[in-house]
Amino acid sequence: MSEDKDFTFEELSKLSTPSNLHLVISGKVYAVAKFLEEHPGGDEVLLTEAGKDATESFEDVGHSEEARTLMEQFYVGTCKQGAPKGPPIIKKAAQQANPSNSDQQSGGWGFMVPLAILAAYLSYRFYFGA
Incomplete structure (x- = not known):
């Protein structure tokens, strides 16, 4: 780009859909919609930070x-x-998330915590017959 555009956060809040996704890093604005599927941490990471x-x-x-x-x-x-x-x-448009990408973003811990809580609850119910 030959001339930098100066964005406001109001403008960026409107640029937060998977097809038109912008985010700010160190004062620089990046249009990352084309990188959603390639991001090693999964698309959810970028979608969460969209417009801010x-x-x-x-x-x-x-x-x-x-x-x-x-x-x-x-x-x-x-x-x-x-x-x-x-x-x-x-603003998130209807999308089909790739489950393997979601697990990659947090190293699988995002899924493991609720699973551990469920396992603890079921164990309690089984052993104490509550």
Whole structure:
């Protein structure tokens, strides 16, 4: 892009669908809809951060230099405005999530916790006959 566009969070909140997905990392805006299916952590990670400042989430994961270089192809502008107040506005179109991608995003722990709780409950019911 020859000239950077300066986005506001109001504009970005409207760009949060799987077909038109934007997020902010370190003040730079990236259009990542084309990367949804290829993202190693699954599409849900990107959809959750859609239309808001994803810097903290991005840095917490510890992305490689290769990932940082790859993301430059999705750069579309800047967002110098502070993070929006209140919860982000996220619009999700009806989609078919790939279960294997959802498990990859959290290393399987997102699924394991409810499963462990269910197993504990069923064990309690079985052993104590409640």
